[in-house]
Amino acid sequence: MKALRQRVLRAVVADVAGHRPSCARRGLPHTAMVTLERQSCLLPRRLFSSETAKEDKANNAEAPPSDKDETAQEPAEEAEAPEAPSAVLEKELAALQENVRARKHELLLSLADFENNKKRFSKEREDRRKSSMANFATEMIKVYGQFDAFAAEKHTGAVQGLHQGVALTRDLYKASFERFGVRNIQVEIGEPYVAARHENVGTVESTKLPMNAVGEIVRPGWVLEPDSPKPVVLQKVEVHVSTQGPKVPAS
Structure with missing residues (x-):
């Protein structure tokens, strides 16, 4: 086979x-x-x-790639191509500049908040200081009023020495008041009556004074920091208001 x-x-x-x-x-x-x-x-x-x-098979192997293959390869080559160092640095610089601008804006907002809070806290602190000082001064004025009333009386004999001591203490109190910004409210006879500073405790008939004016001073008044933008009246001046004569406008 x-x-x-x-x-x-x-x-x-x-x-x-x-x-x-x-x-x-x-x-x-x-x-x-x-x-x-x-x-x-x-x-x-x-x-x-x-x-x-x-x-x-040999012809297919030797044949050049078609345009379609080249077109498909171009995006891949472009995607794989690394960026130039200058382009990378420019992108990083732009990102850093944007970050700096954002941080600067945040810093400015923080500074503005800080200044606003500082002003608010300063105002609140000043208000508390003035309020506490006004309360303390008001109580001291009451004590001063008792000393002044005793010193205004006339005493003789054995009480005269005590009278002089009380008068000296009254003067020391007044000097301490002035040192801390507490002063008498200046009032003159005949000036218009002002409700913010004066307290009407009676009337007085007078043909020499204008109507609705200060006729008599019964008790002095006190004011805290009169030269400040917002003075605080601790005690109004007790006055008698005139009821006869020409009428003057109240200020």
Whole structure:
């Protein structure tokens, strides 16, 4: 069987090369002859198909890439291309400048809040200081009033020494008041009556004074820091208001 296959193969090769020896000459059987003829017809086709496939494959391998492939590769190459150092530095600089502007804006807002709070706290502190001082001075004025009332009386004999001591204490009290901004409210007879500084405790009839004016001073008044923008009246001046004479407008 093996020898028969070799003889058939030699016959096929000879047929392809142009030599078609007779099967009978070689002593081949009829079946082998038919097989030989079929293979001799199919072999050139197979060889041609194989050669054609090899050529197509080689042509495809040697053919340059199409425009579509180049277009698809361009974005990838562009995406993979690194940015220039100058462009990177410019972006970083822009980001840092924006951060600086934002921080500066926050700092300015913080400074504005600080100044507003500082003014508010200063005002509140000043108000508390003035309020506490006014309360303390009001109580001291009451004590001063008792000393002044005792000193205004006339005493003789053994009480005269006590009278002088009380008068001296009254004067020391008044000096201390003035040192801390507590002063008498200056009032003159005949000036218009002002409800913010005067307290009407009675009336006086006088043809020499204008109507609704200060006719008599009953008790002195006191004011805290009279030269400040907002003086505080600690005690109003008790006065008698005139009821006769020409009417003057109250200020």
